[in-house]
Amino acid sequence: MMMHWTTALPEIALACCGMAILLLGALTPRDTFRIASMLTIGAFLLAAMLVIAGPAGLAYHDQFVVDAFAGFIKLLVLAGSALAVVASLDYNEHENLRRFEFPVLLLFATVGMMVMASAANLMTLYVGLELQSLSIYVLAAFARDQLRSAEAGLKYFVLGALASGLLLYGISLVYGFSGTMQFDRLAAALTDPAHVSPGLVVGIVFVVAGLAFKVSAVPFHMWTPDVYEGAPTPVTLLMGTSPKVAAMALLVRAMATPFGHLLASWQQLIVLVAIASVLLGALAAIGQHNIKRLMAYSSIGHMGYVLIGLAAGTAVGIRGVLLYLLTYVFMNAGTFAVILAMRRRGEMTEEIADLSGLGRRDPAMALWMTVFMFSMAGIPPFSGFWAKYFIFTAAVQSGLWLLAVIGVLTSVIGAYYYIRIIKVMYFDAPGEPFDPRPASLSLLAAGSGLFTTLFFVIPAPFVGAAEAAARVLFR
Amino acid sequence: MNAAGFPLLSLITWLPLVGGLVILAVRGDEDTVASNARWTALWTSLIVFALSVVLWVRFDPAEPGFQFVESATWLPQWGITYKLGVDGISVLFVLLSTVLTPICILASWDAIRVRVREYMLAFLILETMMVGMFAAMDFVVFYMFFEGVLIPMYLIIGVWGGPRRVYAAIKFFLYTLAGSVLMLLALLAMWYQAGTTDIPTLLHTQFPASMQTWLFLAFLASFAVKVPMWPVHTWLPDAHVEAPTAGSVILAGVLLKMGGYGFLRFSLPMLPLASAHLASLMYALSVIAVIYTSFVAFAQTDMKKLIAYSSVAHMGVVTIGIFTANAQGISGAMFQMLSHGIVSAALFLCVGVVYDRIHTREIARYGGLADRMPAYAFVFMVFTMASIGLPGTSGFVGEFLVLVGAFRVNFWLALLGSLGMILGAAYALWLYRRIIFGRITRDDLRGILDLSPREVAVFAPLVVLTIWMGVYPSSFSQFWDATVGTIVVHNQAALHLTTTLAAANP
Numbered sequence: 001m002m003m004h005w006t007t008a009l010p011e012i013a014l015a016c017c018g019m020a021i022l023l024l025g026a027l028t029p030r031d032t033f034r035i036a037s038m039l040t041i042g043a044f045l046l047a048a049m050l051v052i053a054g055p056a057g058l059a060y061h062d063q064f065v066v067d068a069f070a071g072f073i074k075l076l077v078l079a080g081s082a083l084a085v086v087a088s089l090d091y092n093e094h095e096n097l098r099r100f101e102f103p104v105l106l107l108f109a110t111v112g113m114m115v116m117a118s119a120a121n122l123m124t125l126y127v128g129l130e131l132q133s134l135s136i137y138v139l140a141a142f143a144r145d146q147l148r149s150a151e152a153g154l155k156y157f158v159l160g161a162l163a164s165g166l167l168l169y170g171i172s173l174v175y176g177f178s179g180t181m182q183f184d185r186l187a188a189a190l191t192d193p194a195h196v197s198p199g200l201v202v203g204i205v206f207v208v209a210g211l212a213f214k215v216s217a218v219p220f221h222m223w224t225p226d227v228y229e230g231a232p233t234p235v236t237l238l239m240g241t242s243p244k245v246a247a248m249a250l251l252v253r254a255m256a257t258p259f260g261h262l263l264a265s266w267q268q269l270i271v272l273v274a275i276a277s278v279l280l281g282a283l284a285a286i287g288q289h290n291i292k293r294l295m296a297y298s299s300i301g302h303m304g305y306v307l308i309g310l311a312a313g314t315a316v317g318i319r320g321v322l323l324y325l326l327t328y329v330f331m332n333a334g335t336f337a338v339i340l341a342m343r344r345r346g347e348m349t350e351e352i353a354d355l356s357g358l359g360r361r362d363p364a365m366a367l368w369m370t371v372f373m374f375s376m377a378g379i380p381p382f383s384g385f386w387a388k389y390f391i392f393t394a395a396v397q398s399g400l401w402l403l404a405v406i407g408v409l410t411s412v413i414g415a416y417y418y419i420r421i422i423k424v425m426y427f428d429a430p431g432e433p434f435d436p437r438p439a440s441l442s443l444l445a446a447g448s449g450l451f452t453t454l455f456f457v458i459p460a461p462f463v464g465a466a467e468a469a470a471r472v473l474f475r
Numbered sequence: 476m477n478a479a480g481f482p483l484l485s486l487i488t489w490l491p492l493v494g495g496l497v498i499l500a501v502r503g504d505e506d507t508v509a510s511n512a513r514w515t516a517l518w519t520s521l522i523v524f525a526l527s528v529v530l531w532v533r534f535d536p537a538e539p540g541f542q543f544v545e546s547a548t549w550l551p552q553w554g555i556t557y558k559l560g561v562d563g564i565s566v567l568f569v570l571l572s573t574v575l576t577p578i579c580i581l582a583s584w585d586a587i588r589v590r591v592r593e594y595m596l597a598f599l600i601l602e603t604m605m606v607g608m609f610a611a612m613d614f615v616v617f618y619m620f621f622e623g624v625l626i627p628m629y630l631i632i633g634v635w636g637g638p639r640r641v642y643a644a645i646k647f648f649l650y651t652l653a654g655s656v657l658m659l660l661a662l663l664a665m666w667y668q669a670g671t672t673d674i675p676t677l678l679h680t681q682f683p684a685s686m687q688t689w690l691f692l693a694f695l696a697s698f699a700v701k702v703p704m705w706p707v708h709t710w711l712p713d714a715h716v717e718a719p720t721a722g723s724v725i726l727a728g729v730l731l732k733m734g735g736y737g738f739l740r741f742s743l744p745m746l747p748l749a750s751a752h753l754a755s756l757m758y759a760l761s762v763i764a765v766i767y768t769s770f771v772a773f774a775q776t777d778m779k780k781l782i783a784y785s786s787v788a789h790m791g792v793v794t795i796g797i798f799t800a801n802a803q804g805i806s807g808a809m810f811q812m813l814s815h816g817i818v819s820a821a822l823f824l825c826v827g828v829v830y831d832r833i834h835t836r837e838i839a840r841y842g843g844l845a846d847r848m849p850a851y852a853f854v855f856m857v858f859t860m861a862s863i864g865l866p867g868t869s870g871f872v873g874e875f876l877v878l879v880g881a882f883r884v885n886f887w888l889a890l891l892g893s894l895g896m897i898l899g900a901a902y903a904l905w906l907y908r909r910i911i912f913g914r915i916t917r918d919d920l921r922g923i924l925d926l927s928p929r930e931v932a933v934f935a936p937l938v939v940l941t942i943w944m945g946v947y948p949s950s951f952s953q954f955w956d957a958t959v960g961t962i963v964v965h966n967q968a969a970l971h972l973t974t975t976l977a978a979a980n981p
Contacts, residue, residue: 359634360590374626379652380619389615389659396663404663408656415652419629419645427633427641456619460550467552 025100080241152230170206277304334448357430494519563958701734720827764791804880811873869944
């Protein structure tokens, strides 16, 4: 059988670029953080072009698949990672983290995520996931002189290893009870839900648990607030964007393709996880005063909404998932750009109260933050509304009324803490001003803000792309 | 194309936003920015008003359907189109929005001194949202504007409001949002049933009876909060009291009408069975609103709160009228909404006039203003009489028609509804007496100045409109007569069909 090795060209090229940048950094005595970052962004662009131009199909003995779904996810992952690199430029300079290893690790994590998006075999899935996770464990602990960062890295590592163990255990159960790890063969073997052994269902539950950890869905969310708070902020931004996208893509592909006929078995599970996530995301965030922790709970809630789309178990639901991830990446990156700009006399501040009066101190930043908060709360015309719109479309279409009603009501509860931030920025008396913000963060905030604001003007291409990507899984 | 020959409605909708962008671009020191922002906002809203007059002139009252229709592809594969148009129900609401916005901007000329640029920007965005909402012919477009209104209004109350503004703003936001998300689910269910969100198509889609009840309840959650109906009216007094004067004006003048408009646009014509089925619930809630909130209004010591509660009572009359589902009732509800839009807006402006001078809204602080402010006393009297429903003013026509419609349904409904008029007279006259008549007892009131030319300019159009609507109501009601007639016929046909079907298949 012919090896279509070129299907994996984007990943290969990106990995080669990563090694080249690593060599450059290791062999050059000068400080190469900035140049390495720029080269990394360049490598992402190159990979994105290769993704767009690359052929579709199966390769490597059907372990690696390139289709519209993988393409959509890969572009989104690359965009999210590139945004994280931009966000790190200024932060790392100031926090004494200007090491070329940072962009390189980020790049390798991205390679892992792209492999995850293309996984057509449980083993490929695992390898991609581990490459991603190992790189991010190190990134979370990158500020090694800070206790918080080291703790975050360790915590993430220990819990992440546990989740990997669960996942592996699930994979071995699935393999043991079905005799294959290939997605398409699993799908063929599992066409009749009546003949599925309980052991296999237990295996699926373990796989879901392992992946739910990665997307920080309740009840596997415990690590999220601590790691979000402790990790260097650009890494927190990263964790909210591309790894979430990749892990969610993995979960979607695993549920839709090999276990697609077992919808009845896993739907209840996903529904429960989704309800728990939206509830926890809405309620636990109310009491937070650290904005990074708040964003952690907010991300738990958002992942809950994404899971509503998966729970629908239809192409419409997956379309909703993809659109939600698309809008979430930009909302999240933009919000963290504002958080990264919260610096006073060279010190980062993370309290929500520090934003007080931002509307007067820095109207532009406050305006963008307002856009992101309203968008996250799901208020039209911002992109966050459209994300929720397409998710709830799927839920209604699949008759998941309870889920839909709980979903919209928790979004109202969630709106409370988002508009509370707007309240702090506009209604409260101005506090001490922040340091002048660097151009990179202004660019990041404005870019993400424009996307979030203007999404409603021409949503059709994005919706069309997401629909094409979602259809692939339901052929 | 449409009667105007060019996309008039889009222009009216989006022009304020363009003005907002201009305001954003203004540079300079704070005074320059403030002055530029005021003038830009005023001129933008005046141009928008001038454009909307074209609607008034070119609108064909004989045609019951949508006019000035324009559409552009938006999400074609999913049945969602950017489609604007006005029919007899919506055209005057568009005009109401475009009339009140310049008045609001004028009314805040001196009252708003901090962050003028943001304030004017918020008002222009608000105008875009309001006009877009009334002109929307696609449910998704409607929803986008309907909820988008929350954003500027939240900021207007929260930034420029009174001492408890944060509480009021958040309460307003969450109450309204909680209602509208349930409507979003109803929207999706309707889209799933009909495959499109095009309003004219949905108007002719028959939804199954059981589904109609659920859809109706979901709409009720949204529109009842907006109207607001008892018992979800509690956000309104807080929001009114804390909002700046112009915020209250828009809130009472236009935003409350969004609920009534929603009932009339969606609940009644799209869900005729559920509307008939649940009409008694609507009557009960409305009658409670009329009587209960009138009593509550009587007990207020704050002028704005009193008018806020009277708004709830007046809007209760509107909901009675809508769900009588006959021509008189609906026509009366329309008239009452427009009249209330003018009159309550003007009453809030009246409060604003004295608040700007004395900085209190305590009724007990005032008295004897007739001596010092004769013009003000006259203006206030016109609007008080209109609020009571004195014949010859706009308030009379609407309430009278609603009561005629209610009589056709049920004697007791009409009787209880008319109690609102009596109670309304009691508290409104009491308010007027306490503020205008009597003896001046306080020193600061002795030096109070009468209306300035700017304030005269603010009140003059509202006085003219109030009298005009009262003396020659058909120049307004002719706009919606044809459309209301179609709604009633359509509604009865749907009900008749069901009863015949039920008779055929016992």
